[in-house]
Amino acid sequence: MIEFKQVCKTYPNGVAGLKNIDLSIHKGEFLVIVGLSGAGKSTLLRSINRLHEITSGEILIDGKSITTAKGEKLRMMRRDIGMIFQSFNLVKRSTVLRNVLSGRVAYHSTLRTLLGMFPEKDVQLALQALERVNIKEKAYTRADQLSGGQQQRVSIARALAQEAKIILADEPVASLDPLTTKQVMDDLKRINQELGITTVVNLHDIDLAREYATRIIGMRAGEIVFDGTVQEATDET
Ligand code: ADP
Ligand code: ADP
Numbered sequence: 001m002i003e004f005k006q007v008c009k010t011y012p013n014g015v016a017g018l019k020n021i022d023l024s025i026h027k028g029e030f031l032v033i034v035g036l037s038g039a040g041k042s043t044l045l046r047s048i049n050r051l052h053e054i055t056s057g058e059i060l061i062d063g064k065s066i067t068t069a070k071g072e073k074l075r076m077m078r079r080d081i082g083m084i085f086q087s088f089n090l091v092k093r094s095t096v097l098r099n100v101l102s103g104r105v106a107y108h109s110t111l112r113t114l115l116g117m118f119p120e121k122d123v124q125l126a127l128q129a130l131e132r133v134n135i136k137e138k139a140y141t142r143a144d145q146l147s148g149g150q151q152q153r154v155s156i157a158r159a160l161a162q163e164a165k166i167i168l169a170d171e172p173v174a175s176l177d178p179l180t181t182k183q184v185m186d187d188l189k190r191i192n193q194e195l196g197i198t199t200v201v202n203l204h205d206i207d208l209a210r211e212y213a214t215r216i217i218g219m220r221a222g223e224i225v226f227d228g229t230v231q232e233a234t235d236e237t
Contacts, residue, residue: 001027001198002048002166007057009043009222017043018054019222030192031200032209035219041202044219045168048200049081050074061166079106082159084169088151092144096135096154099143100126103162122161129160133187149180156187160195167191169201173208185212210234 002025009018017040025031033041046052048059050066058067066077082103090099104122105113112118118126130136133153138146143154152172159167169188173181189212192199203209209216209230216233218226226233 001062003060005058008055010055016222027198028196029198030214032213033202033217034206034209039219040222041219042170045170045202048168049078080165082162082164082167084155084172086171086174088155090143090151094143095140096143097126097139099154100129100157100161103158126161129157133157148176149183152184153187166198171202
């Protein structure tokens, strides 16, 4: 479903973020990328939706090149990809519901939605998404009143409201305590299983990777140095 073909990324300062990556990520996979800080995990993840532009090579999604896509075509491809960040990236002073509704923006180009008024159907979708991550009762609470774990669940709900087919999560639990980490990872895993959403998660904790992944990729200095099942990752150590 996501295919990297000889992908290289060199930052303007000469640092190689990705070195000749060939990788196929399959539909429905729960892929965890592990590696030390600076290994290239974030560069790899963010190159999928072109939050980072690659230097050479090509990335295909369902056989279509996102690397060469422009304008409306790129916008439609990006709509299928939900992004989850370590720092949640919510609008702090807005309600939880408004934050989740922002996942619907890509479906509209009307003045009403630009001003923040969404059709009732979208509100229902947003509330359903909140229900799926067990946080519907916070719909009318301001985002900055929630705990870190709750905020991360809101950002998962935003990706669900977006009807993303792929979720990219860049260190989603790096700032959370162990109990909250488990809740957020459980939510991601449950959504992956129930909705079949292809999920790619960056983690620096190999034990956590083993607990949740269907496949683990290890990165070092911009290269993939391990690619295997959880069993293989366990046999190695
Ligand atoms: P990870 O997510 O595994 O911590 P990154 O993908 O963030 O790794 O970084 C990979 C390499 O690219 C590192 O050497 C990092 O310093 C470098 N890098 C990341 N972003 C930039 C940038 N905007 N400009 C220059 N170098 C960068
Ligand atoms: P405000 O405009 O100050 O946010 P409102 O009373 O208009 O207050 O709405 C309260 C909350 O209801 C909003 O913050 C939003 O979370 C939610 N809401 C309900 N229906 C809609 C809708 N159709 N579009 C956008 N937000 C909605």
